[in-house]
Amino acid sequence: MQADILITGAVIVTMDAERRVIRDGALAISGDTIVAVGKAADLAGIEAREVIDGAGFLLTPGFVNTHVHITETLIRGFVPGDLPFDETLGRWVIPLYKDHSPAEQAVAAKLAIAAMLRTGTTTFLEAGTVIAFDEVMGAIENTGIRGRVGRWTEDRAWDPAADAQKLTRDAFAALERDLAAYPQDGRRVAAWPNLIGHMTATDGLWQQVAELARRTGTGVSAHMSPVANDAEWYLAETGRRPVEHLAELGVLGPHLNLVHMVHLDAREAELVAASGTNVTHCPDAALRGGYGTMRRGLFPEMAGAGVNIALGTDGADNHDMMRVMSLMASLFRDAREDRSLFPAHQALEMATLNGAQAMGLSGTVGALAPGMKADVAAHDIRRPEWVPLNNPVEQLVSSADGRGVHSVWVDGVRVVENHRCTLIDEDALQAEGQVMAEAILARSGLPLVSEWPVL
Template identity: 85%
Template sequence: MQANTLITGATLITMDAQRRVIRDGALAFAGDAIVAVGKAADLAGIEAGKVIDGGGFLLTPGFVNAHVHITETLIRGFVPGDLPFDDILGKWVIPLYKGHSPAEQAVAAKLAIAAMLRTGTTSFIEAGTIIAFDEVMAAIAGTGIRARAGRWTEDRAWDPAADAQALTRDAFAALERDLAAYPQDGRRIAAWPILIGHMTATDALWQRTADLARRTGTRISAHLSPVGGDAAWYLAQTGKRPVAHFADLGVLGPHLNLVHMVHVDAAEADLVARSGTHVTHCPDAALRSGYGVTRHGLFPEMAAAGVNIALGTDGADNHDMMRVLSLMASLFRDAREDRSLFPAHRALEMATLNGAKVMGLEGTVGALAPGMKADFVAHDIRRPEWVPLTNPVEQLVASADGRGVHSVWVDGVRVVANHRCTLIDEGALQAEGQAMAEAILARSGLPLVSEWPII
């Protein structure tokens, strides 16, 4: 057997069918695919153009961030954390989003991707809040990451004078154009028909978009029920809770990923499970935003019913999936006083295999196994938080974070080496991002809110 690269002497968390954890292991890849995984002694006969000493490193599959707002990065830290949810969205986040120029959105997206790559994320699903879609897609194309992204899409006519039919027609036409321009044809970055969700899309747009996703083999991702407002709106307008209403519309199914899903009831959870609809949970964002996830969230029940639950980082405050992993393995243990809920190995499945399934990439990414894409991460286990190393899975989730990520490969290309992105000029990007952020905030007219003086 021949390979371009052989990494030998590492510890491997494979996430393969047997969930093997291999000490003194090796991984070989050729082109964009893994060709062999096993004990170093068993792979010693492989002829490789490059041999890397993996001693002192732990290899894992790349993480899949199933929900992230990549164009929010330039307003990181500016939005007050103690305001009501509707005020945060209506008076701060959305106006700030829409105040970005296309160039600013592109830089924000690259900053988010650099942060994800540096902490081990190799694939992500964008949250559907890109406004300058073509400019952002062009900016992220050369970063090396794998992604599915969508433009800001909503069509509900909040203004009675608006042409409701034209709003729906134009929104759907834009989605069709995006899928034609950035098809899901094997390329790393492709467009999906992503909807904002909540109550912003009409029934007609939901149904047409679901049909488009089914016809094209793409997926829909949409926000739903982080707080009780979505359920209250649908009950008032339709007489049913949102998931039940979506079931009546015929839009539930394996093509759909519903994000947040904190304020759902048992009947909604059952509909999600029976339809094969995916759910992405963003525990860090839920806790920071005070959604009431530990009191209301039915994630243990959904998992027990077979719902495929993936994980996401959501907004700009955190792009490190390893921090999300740690929270996922903790918060419901405390909420339910049950230490059996979401142990480390289940949380890790959510961040790898389950996320791959949401993306429609099961069997392609999410595990270290022959035939899978060479998307993987090398964690430096010589750092203090890793020593002594006894149970790699437990320590990955409970002890480590993304600062220990040394190198990352996507499609067999080393996109992070020695803690730095190889395809992104991080210094120039950070300087440009800082200047743009200051300009955005200066022209926003919004105050910098701080309990302590910043002088």
């Protein structure tokens, strides 16, 4: 067999159908595809253009982050963490976010991509909050990452004087243009018709977007029920809880990814399971946001009912999926006093195979197996947190984090080498991002809120 790349001597967490973990393993890549995985001795006959000594490394599939706001990076750390949810969004996050210029959004997005790649994420689903859509797509298309991106889309006429029908027409037309300009035609970064969610989209837009996604083979991602506000609004306006209302509209299904989903009741969880709707949990954001996820979240029940649960990092403060996996493998054990909930291997499935399913990429990414895309993360297991190496999966989730990611391949292209992005000038990008962040915060007029003096 001929191959372009052969990595040999590594520990390999395959995530294949048998969930094999191979010590002294080898992985062969031809073009953008994995062509062989097994014991190094069994793959010794493969002739490769490039042979890489994998001793001292653990290979995993690239992680799949199914909820990330890629253009919030420039306001990282500035938004106070102790304010009520509505005030945080209304006074800080949304005004700061909408004040970004197209160039600033492009740089913010590229910073997020660098952070994801550097910590082993090779595929992401953007949260549907990109405003300067073309500029952002242009900035990230050559970074090497795989992604599905949506523009900021809402159409509810909060102003009684607004032309409600025009808002819906314009919102849907913009999504159609995006899918035509950036189709899922084999390119790594493509558009999805995402919605902001919560209560910001009308019934008509929900139905149009669901039909568009089904027709084009894309998907829809939307925020829903992180806190009680969404349920309260839907009950007051429709007499039904949010998921019940979406079910009544006929928009639930495998094309849909609902994000957060903390404040559900049992009936909503049943509807999600019956419809095949995907759910993304963002445990880091939920804990920091005080959503009540440990007290209210029905994630163990949804997982038990067969709901596909994936993981996301959410906002600007963290892009490391390994930190998110560690939280997922901990918080419900404590809340329910049940050590059997979400063990390490299940958290890893959520960050790989489940994420791929939520993005319609099952059989393409999420595992290291012949025929899958060559999306690979190489973790340096010579670091203190990895030694001694006894149980690779347990230690990946419980002991390590993304700082140990040494190299990353996407479609067989090495996009991170020796802890640095190969297709992004990180030094120049970081310098530009710092200048832009200072300008955004200065013109916002908002204060730096800090308990301790910053001199």
